[in-house]
Amino acid sequence: DVKVTQSSRYLVKRTGEKVFLECVQDMDHENMFWYRQDPGLGLRLIYFSYDVKMKEKGDIPEGYSVSREKKERFSLILESASTNQTSMYLCASSGQDSGTEAFFGQGTRLTVV
Amino acid sequence: GENVEQHPSTLSVQEGDSAVIKCTYSDSASNYFPWYKQELGKRPQLIIDIRSNVGEKKDQRIAVTLNKTAKHFSLHITETQPEDSAVYFCAAIMYSGGGADGLTFGKGTHLIIQP
Numbered sequence: 001d002v003k004v005t006q007s008s009r010y011l012v013k014r015t016g017e018k019v020f021l022e023c024v025q026d027m028d029h030e031n032m033f034w035y036r037q038d039p040g041l042g043l044r045l046i047y048f049s050y051d052v053k054m055k056e057k058g059d060i061p062e063g064y065s066v067s068r069e070k071k072e073r074f075s076l077i078l079e080s081a082s083t084n085q086t087s088m089y090l091c092a093s094s095g096q097d098s099g100t101e102a103f104f105g106q107g108t109r110l111t112v113v
Numbered sequence: 114g115e116n117v118e119q120h121p122s123t124l125s126v127q128e129g130d131s132a133v134i135k136c137t138y139s140d141s142a143s144n145y146f147p148w149y150k151q152e153l154g155k156r157p158q159l160i161i162d163i164r165s166n167v168g169e170k171k172d173q174r175i176a177v178t179l180n181k182t183a184k185h186f187s188l189h190i191t192e193t194q195p196e197d198s199a200v201y202f203c204a205a206i207m208y209s210g211g212g213a214d215g216l217t218f219g220k221g222t223h224l225i226i227q228p
Contacts, residue, residue: 033215040122042220043157043202058215059114090156092216101147102216104156 003027006091006105013112019078021108023091029103030096032074034058034066037088037107049074050096081112115140117205119219127227132193134222136203137185143205146179146186151200151221160201161188190224198226 007022025032033048035058045058047066055066063085067075074093078085088109094102116139126132138146147162163170163177163186170177174193179186190197203219 035218040220042119043218045215045217048215056215059217094216101159101162104158106156 004091004093004103004105006089006108008108009106011108011110013078013081013110015082015112017078017081017112019081019110019112021076021078021089021091021110023074023076023093023105024072025074025093025103026072027093027095027103028071029093030071031094031102032068033092033094033102034064034074034076035090035092036060037090043090046076081110083112086110086112114215115143115205115207115217117203117217117219119203119222121222122220123223123225125225125227126193128193128195130193132188132190132197132224134188134201134203134224135185136187136205136219137183138205138217139184140205140207141181141184142207145206146177147204147206147216148177148188149202149204149218151202153199157202193224193226195226195228198224200224 004025013019034046035043049055049068065077090107091105092102094100119136144165149157150160151157163179174191176189200221202221204216206216
C-alpha cells in the first residue's frame, strides 16, 4: 500500500521564521510534488522533482524552495514565512511511467501569525 | 505551461440523478488525465483516469470522456448517491521519456447530492 507521509498535520509559525515541511514516500517513486490548496483556487503546483537533486518550478514558486537529497524525501522550505503563505500544503508522488497515479499525503495545515 | 479550466465550481443534483463535470486543457502534448475526489478533511484520491489514446473509460457509475481535438474531458457520475458528495478535481499532465511535468489541476467542483 502506497504511503506518502507529511511530517506535520498542523503547524503554527511566526512571520519571518524559516519553515520546513517534510514529505516521505515509500514506493520508490521518481516524481514528487508540492501543492498548496486554497478555497476557490484548487491545487496549485509550487515545485516538483523528477529525480534526486533535480527540481523544477511550478506555477507559484515565489517565496518557496525545495530540497531532494534522497529519492524518498522531498522538503518544502519557506525561507521567511509570511501570512499569505497560510494554507494547506499537500505533497504527492508518482512513478515515471506514462499514466501512473499520483498519491497524496494527508496535508499540512500551516498558519503563519 | 499547462492550464486547466474546470466547470462548474459548484454542482447540486438530486440523489439518483446524473452529474457532469467538464474540464478543458491548453497543452496539446498532455497525454494523461486523472480525476481526483477529495472528501472533507481528507487527501485527494484517484477515482478514474484516461490516457490520450482512449476516448472513453467507464468504471461502474463513473465514466470519463476525452475529446483530444477540442482539448476537453468530462467526468460523468450516474445514479448519484450521498457518498458522492465531495470536491472533484480534474488534472492534465504530459508524461515523456524523461518523466513527468507537474500535474496541473483544475480549481475543483464541489458536488452536492441533495436527498
